[in-house]
Amino acid sequence: MIDIKLLRENPDAVRASQRARGADESVVDQILELDATRRSSLGEFEKVRAEQKQVSKSVGAAMGALNKAKKSGDDAEVARLQADADKAREDATALSTRVKELEATADEAGAKFDELMRTVPNVVLDGVPAGGEDDFVTVKTVGEPVQFDFEPKDHLEIGEKVGAIDMERGTKVSGSRFYFLKGVGARLELALLQMALDQAIANGFTPMITPTLVRPETMQGTGFDVKHDAEIYRVQEEDDLYLVGTSEVALAGYHANEIIDVTEPVRYAGWSSCYRREAGSYGKDTRGIIRVHQFNKVEMFTYCKVEDAEAEHAKMLAWEEEMLAKCELSYRVIDTAAGDLGTSAARKFDCEAWVPTQGTYRELTSTSNCTTFQARRLNVRERGEGATRAVATLNGTLATTRWLVAILETHQQADGSVRVPEALRKYMGGLEVLPVIA
RNA sequence: GGAGGCGUCGCCUAGUCCGGUCUAUGGCGCCCGCCUGCUAAGCGGGUUUGGGGUUUAUAGCCCCAUCGAGGGUUCAAAUCCCUCCGCCUCCGCCA
Numbered sequence: 001m002i003d004i005k006l007l008r009e010n011p012d013a014v015r016a017s018q019r020a021r022g023a024d025e026s027v028v029d030q031i032l033e034l035d036a037t038r039r040s041s042l043g044e045f046e047k048v049r050a051e052q053k054q055v056s057k058s059v060g061a062a063m064g065a066l067n068k069a070k071k072s073g074d075d076a077e078v079a080r081l082q083a084d085a086d087k088a089r090e091d092a093t094a095l096s097t098r099v100k101e102l103e104a105t106a107d108e109a110g111a112k113f114d115e116l117m118r119t120v121p122n123v124v125l126d127g128v129p130a131g132g133e134d135d136f137v138t139v140k141t142v143g144e145p146v147q148f149d150f151e152p153k154d155h156l157e158i159g160e161k162v163g164a165i166d167m168e169r170g171t172k173v174s175g176s177r178f179y180f181l182k183g184v185g186a187r188l189e190l191a192l193l194q195m196a197l198d199q200a201i202a203n204g205f206t207p208m209i210t211p212t213l214v215r216p217e218t219m220q221g222t223g224f225d226v227k228h229d230a231e232i233y234r235v236q237e238e239d240d241l242y243l244v245g246t247s248e249v250a251l252a253g254y255h256a257n258e259i260i261d262v263t264e265p266v267r268y269a270g271w272s273s274c275y276r277r278e279a280g281s282y283g284k285d286t287r288g289i290i291r292v293h294q295f296n297k298v299e300m301f302t303y304c305k306v307e308d309a310e311a312e313h314a315k316m317l318a319w320e321e322e323m324l325a326k327c328e329l330s331y332r333v334i335d336t337a338a339g340d341l342g343t344s345a346a347r348k349f350d351c352e353a354w355v356p357t358q359g360t361y362r363e364l365t366s367t368s369n370c371t372t373f374q375a376r377r378l379n380v381r382e383r384g385e386g387a388t389r390a391v392a393t394l395n396g397t398l399a400t401t402r403w404l405v406a407i408l409e410t411h412q413q414a415d416g417s418v419r420v421p422e423a424l425r426k427y428m429g430g431l432e433v434l435p436v437i438a
Numbered sequence: 439g440g441a442g443g444c445g446u447c448g449c450c451u452a453g454u455c456c457g458g459u460c461u462a463u464g465g466c467g468c469c470c471g472c473c474u475g476c477u478a479a480g481c482g483g484g485u486u487u488g489g490g491g492u493u494u495a496u497a498g499c500c501c502c503a504u505c506g507a508g509g510g511u512u513c514a515a516a517u518c519c520c521u522c523c524g525c526c527u528c529c530g531c532c533a
Contacts, residue, residue, distance in 0.1 A: 042489080046501060047501080049502065095513080096513055096514090381487095
């Protein structure tokens with residue numbers, strides 16, 4: 001959720017952001033109007049409510065005096081006080097009715113306001129390219145696309161040759177886009193994730209193995225729409241739970257409704273399976289493990305002061321690049337255009353690795369600066385000068401199953417074996433080459 | 439799965455049976471001040487969070503909500519009723 005104060009004080013900033021995203025600018029004026037309505041109806045309700053409380057309290061006092069008089073047996077006094085009490089009660093009843101009406105009006109105005117506020121995506125940061133998916137800016141390109149003196153095979157063919165991937169049986173057991181990683185494939189993924197976790201720990205992240213089923217409010221707080229998002233798997237027959245598409249969800253929810261100390265950035269590295277329905281991607285990336293329903297990931301997640309967010313974002317990008325370098329991959333970094341940012345992100349950098357048989361760069365990492373947007377929804381705050389305020393949250397990918405695609409293809413050799421990148425060897429018992437077994 | 443108990447403003451706690459100065463008690467911790475060579479002790483004050491209003495404005499002041507969450511009953515709910523969430527104990531089942 002964006003900051004209503006920003007929208008009130010600088011509506012043009014929000015309009016500009018909406019324009020850059022290709023989203024509706026008119027919501028700004030609609031919200032300003034609903035905000036005014038909401039505040040005036042709230043004021044009215046509170047005024048009458050205060051009155052009602054006064055009168056109601058006087059009923060209490062009258063009852064007390066009445067009971068005292070009854071005990072002392074003064075009949076004339078009892079009659080008089082009884083009349084007072086009845087009168088007060090009558091007044092209170094009338095006010096109570098009025099309060100209920102005003103409260104209903106105020107609640108309605110508040111609900112309308114909230115509803116529209118929730119539809120507004122995060123305000124993009126200065127420098128984010130305007131436009132849609134194709135309007136990204138390439139920040140830099142690192143390494144050259146690998147050249148082969150033989151015809152390179154795609155990751156699945158290699159994966160099968162070295163006994164790393166079994167798609168056919170994955171499909172048999174669970175359906176399309178499911179797979180088995182076996183033998184060196186299983187080892188390679190664990191090596192990659194373990195290397196990512198070690199790097200994260202070295203950089204001050206606390207390792208976390210997170211829940212992968214979460215409640216609707218956790219999902220929603222992170223910025224996902226559980227009712228309409230076709231990407232989310234739901235477990236709803238007996239339990240109202242949702243399978244996460246990333247451990248970001250659990251890590252963002254971790255400090256929900258808390259006031260935390262972010263004098264220094266609080267960093268978590270989440271290790272989890274991730275689940276995505278991949279609805280609407282029929283026919284796209286159907287071969288191999290590039291687009292699958294279930295994969296594993298090590299994800300960085302930071303809570304920090306909003307002033308520190310951009311610096312932290314740069315660090316996350318650098319850490320992602322460090323991982324790519326260790327895997328000896330060629331890649332480019334893109335600054336995602338406003339219209340292609342998620343709801344929560346104010347800026348997003350993707351690292352895309354070169355995939356030889358596709359002749360293109362494919363996304364391996366994504367790091368988003370969500371500024372205070374997620375924290376406001378999840379109610380994660382810090383103590384500031386006299387008051388509390390929302391913290392900033394950021395996330396970034398350190399490793400995923402998809403990395404195996406780029407690693408297998410980039411480091412393949414003429415006979416179909418695969419050279420293991422130096423940095424990964426110690427995580428694979430010193431193995432230097434994945435040998436051909438089929 | 440069955441039966442029961444519990445959830446109070448950082449922590450502990452009074453209040454809940456029987457609704458009405460509860461404007462939620464007291465202690466610990468923490469903050470400010472006083473006192474004192476220093477420290478400790480002592481004394482005084484403060485100490486949930488969110489929202490609205492007032493103000494040039496941080497402050498200050500006024501108001502509303504907040505006793506796990508949400509509904510309900512009532513002039514009035516921490517207190518009575520319902521639903522949900524969480525924690526604990528016992529029994530059963532599975533490992």
